Amino acid sequence: MGPPGAGKGTQAELFQRRHGVPHISTGEMFRAAVRADTEVGRRAAEYMRDGELVPDAIVQQLVEDRLMQPDAAAGFILDGYPRTLVQADALDEFLARRGRALDGVVLFDIPEEVVLRRLTGRRVCPVCGTNYHVEHKAPHVPGRCDLDGAELIQRRDDAPETVHRRLEIFRRWTAPLVDHYRALGIFLAVSAQGTAEEVYERIQEFAASRAARAV
Numbered sequence: 001m002g003p004p005g006a007g008k009g010t011q012a013e014l015f016q017r018r019h020g021v022p023h024i025s026t027g028e029m030f031r032a033a034v035r036a037d038t039e040v041g042r043r044a045a046e047y048m049r050d051g052e053l054v055p056d057a058i059v060q061q062l063v064e065d066r067l068m069q070p071d072a073a074a075g076f077i078l079d080g081y082p083r084t085l086v087q088a089d090a091l092d093e094f095l096a097r098r099g100r101a102l103d104g105v106v107l108f109d110i111p112e113e114v115v116l117r118r119l120t121g122r123r124v125c126p127v128c129g130t131n132y133h134v135e136h137k138a139p140h141v142p143g144r145c146d147l148d149g150a151e152l153i154q155r156r157d158d159a160p161e162t163v164h165r166r167l168e169i170f171r172r173w174t175a176p177l178v179d180h181y182r183a184l185g186i187f188l189a190v191s192a193q194g195t196a197e198e199v200y201e202r203i204q205e206f207a208a209s210r211a212a213r214a215v
């Protein structure tokens with residue numbers, strides 16, 4: 001968990017690649033649903049456009065369906081979920097019913113002004129969903145996706161006023177989850193500043209200690 005632009009998606013992708021567990025991003029699933037014009041996509045679209053949270057019931061159904069896919073049986077990384085206490089409780093219950101529980105929760109700690117800079121430079125491929133950044137992760141050909149050549153766009157929810165709204169929502173709804181997970185003893189706050197590799201190392205140490213406890 002962490003504010004928008006903290007680097008959750010980048011780290012989750014690294015973990016997926018190196019540990020072979022699926023990266024489950026509710027934001028990415030919603031964006032894919034919007035692109036495919038599914039019922040979920042149509043219901044989520046206006047909330048996303050304004051930077052508001054999609055209602056918990058819609059999110060929960062989406063996540064539970066995803067977690068029941070075979071590739072999530074041996075583990076998964078959740079990115080951008082849970083974002084409210086209602087979602088956190090629903091997730092705990094869903095996992096408990098299956099004799100499972102979260103191994104660890106990482107908070108990406110980062111000043112808001114850094115996040116604002118990161119988000120304004122963010123670009124995404126409208127075709128395949130790959131993320132870029134004009135400074136930190138530039139495509140080989142400026143403005144074009146490395147994978148399919150499509151013209152990159154700025155997400156509407158990365159517009160400055162929407163970003164401010166998303167930060168406010170993070171403070172109000174998601175930050176309280178820190179106490180919830182701290183109480184469960186599975187929580188770590190890491191500094192999300194520095195290179196992706198540096199942040200990865202910080203999380204890796206925590207993940208290894210959690211894995212050692214689970215054995």
Ligand code: AMP
Pocket residue numbers: 004026027028030047048049051052053054055059079080081082083087157166
């Ligand atoms: P993200 O890419 O994680 O920032 O998500 C983009 C947008 O999708 C958010 O601004 C919300 O509108 C919606 N969204 C993603 N995950 C959730 C969630 N767990 N709860 C509510 N809305 C969500």
